Amino acid sequence: MNKAVELSENLYQIDLNEAPKLKVFTQRQLNKIPQFMKLPEDARKGVEVAALVFPFRVNEYVINELIDWDDWQNCSIFRLTFPQKEMLLDEDFAELEKAYNAEDKALIKELVDRIREGLNPHPAGQMELNVPTVNGEPVEGIQHKYRETVLFFPTQGQTCHSYCTFCFRWAQFVGDKDLKFASKEVDELVGYLKEHPEVTDVLFTGGDPMVMKTKALKAYLEAMLDPELDHIKTIRIGTKALTFWPYRFVSDDDSAELIETLEKVVRSGKHLAIMAHYNHWKELTTDIAKEAIRRIRATGAEIRSQGPLLRGINDNAEDWATMWKLQVSLGIIPYYMFVERDTGARHYFEVPLVEAWTIYREAQQKVSGVCRTARGPSMSASPGKVEVQGVAEVNGEKIFTLRFIQGRNPDWVQRPFFAKYDEKAGWLDHLKPAFGEEKFFFEE
Numbered sequence: 001m002n003k004a005v006e007l008s009e010n011l012y013q014i015d016l017n018e019a020p021k022l023k024v025f026t027q028r029q030l031n032k033i034p035q036f037m038k039l040p041e042d043a044r045k046g047v048e049v050a051a052l053v054f055p056f057r058v059n060e061y062v063i064n065e066l067i068d069w070d071d072w073q074n075c076s077i078f079r080l081t082f083p084q085k086e087m088l089l090d091e092d093f094a095e096l097e098k099a100y101n102a103e104d105k106a107l108i109k110e111l112v113d114r115i116r117e118g119l120n121p122h123p124a125g126q127m128e129l130n131v132p133t134v135n136g137e138p139v140e141g142i143q144h145k146y147r148e149t150v151l152f153f154p155t156q157g158q159t160c161h162s163y164c165t166f167c168f169r170w171a172q173f174v175g176d177k178d179l180k181f182a183s184k185e186v187d188e189l190v191g192y193l194k195e196h197p198e199v200t201d202v203l204f205t206g207g208d209p210m211v212m213k214t215k216a217l218k219a220y221l222e223a224m225l226d227p228e229l230d231h232i233k234t235i236r237i238g239t240k241a242l243t244f245w246p247y248r249f250v251s252d253d254d255s256a257e258l259i260e261t262l263e264k265v266v267r268s269g270k271h272l273a274i275m276a277h278y279n280h281w282k283e284l285t286t287d288i289a290k291e292a293i294r295r296i297r298a299t300g301a302e303i304r305s306q307g308p309l310l311r312g313i314n315d316n317a318e319d320w321a322t323m324w325k326l327q328v329s330l331g332i333i334p335y336y337m338f339v340e341r342d343t344g345a346r347h348y349f350e351v352p353l354v355e356a357w358t359i360y361r362e363a364q365q366k367v368s369g370v371c372r373t374a375r376g377p378s379m380s381a382s383p384g385k386v387e388v389q390g391v392a393e394v395n396g397e398k399i400f401t402l403r404f405i406q407g408r409n410p411d412w413v414q415r416p417f418f419a420k421y422d423e424k425a426g427w428l429d430h431l432k433p434a435f436g437e438e439k440f441f442f443e444e
């Protein structure tokens with residue numbers, strides 16, 4: 001038996017024979033969720049209609065272990081997974097509800113398509129600006145925006161165990177493809193990396209690569225151990241499985257093989273980082289979630305945490321401080337606090353930059369230095385990742401000070417710059433240069 005498995009049974013005493021099956025519910029199966037059916041009718045209708053537009057998929061673990069159904073109106077995990085009526089504009093909701101009540105399928109589709117189109121489904125030029133080409137042909141499944149780091153989207157990893165209401169990436173990635181295609185993908189990825197010695201990091205992302213069977217994930221990870229890829233020093237895997245399906249690392253049929261694969265990557269001498277997406281400390285409180293974290297760490301992999309600040313889910317300093325402290329106590333390294341992107345139901349989740357910065361700062365003040373490793377609030381915008389460093393007053397002018405954490409042009413990294421203070425601004429494109437400048441330096 002694997003060492004990690006032995007250790008675990010002593011600590012949390014999880015009975016693996018009791019592990020639930022991964023059972024998921026979609027919009028059409030809402031009426032199969034007993035807890036949901038106990039909600040008032042108008043609340044249910046709101047979710048049913050909103051879930052026609054926004055991604056909805058939730059599994060039994062989230063329903064039974066994470067959502068507080070006695071206080072569903074205030075439950076962050078409920079809002080994280082169940083789309084809300086208010087995520088749609090009033091007039092869109094009214095029109096869609098009417099079509100839904102009339103069961104007019106053609107009209108529902110037309111309205112859903114139109115509403116989605118209005119929600120900026122492909123933010124930050126992801127489709128046009130970041131996709132690399134080889135011999136003039138775009139390389140499928142790769143984004144290469146920052147010199148050192150290549151993002152890779154394995155085909156079978158483009159879905160999630162549950163969907164987050166604020167996520168809109170699913171729009172461009174849903175759909176299954178077979179393993180044959182995947183092996184072609186591995187070759188393309190490796191070929192691309194061999195030609196790019198400046199790349200040190202590969203980040204497997206999605207969707208969620210941890211929805212893949214171990215066999216598929218293993219093929220990608222082992223390909224990174226090719227001696228000709230010695231320049232790849234860090235492998236990262238972005239995932240929300242530690243929240244939505246921690247059993248992935250403990251009791252799935254191929255969990256033991258998954259843990260062994262992670263160990264193998266670590267033994268190869270590369271740095272392996274699980275980039276765990278977290279929004280709320282509640283996600284870290286179940287025994288199975290803690291056990292999954294422990295098993296990953298026992299492989300020698302690091303877990304780093306990142307996630308956006310969201311209205312109604314985690315828009316207060318107390319929750320962030322609690323989350324960072326809990327993460328650190330479990331051995332997770334806080335990495336990023338993001339500003340909610342300019343896509344999807346942004347009007348619903350948006351927190352103005354000045355408020356985001358205040359929450360960040362107050363949360364940092366509540367924790368010790370080892371919890372202060374999360375950078376932010378950070379906007380993943382078209383020119384790069386831009387951090388709001390603070391609000392200051394210089395010669396009587398109130399300004400935001402900002403810096404690039406990452407830049408499309410490496411020369412921009414760590415360059416401070418200044419924008420006019422704007423209480424309402426929620427994204428980089430809302431900001432105007434301070435001190436009477438015409439443009440920001442990166443716009444020249």
Ligand SMILES: *Cc1c(COP(=O)(O)O)cnc(C)c1O
Pocket residue numbers: 130143145146149150151203380385405406
């Ligand atoms: C955030 C991000 C990365 C990783 O950036 P790090 O600062 O190295 O964590 C890479 N590519 C894209 C497109 C990103 O948004």
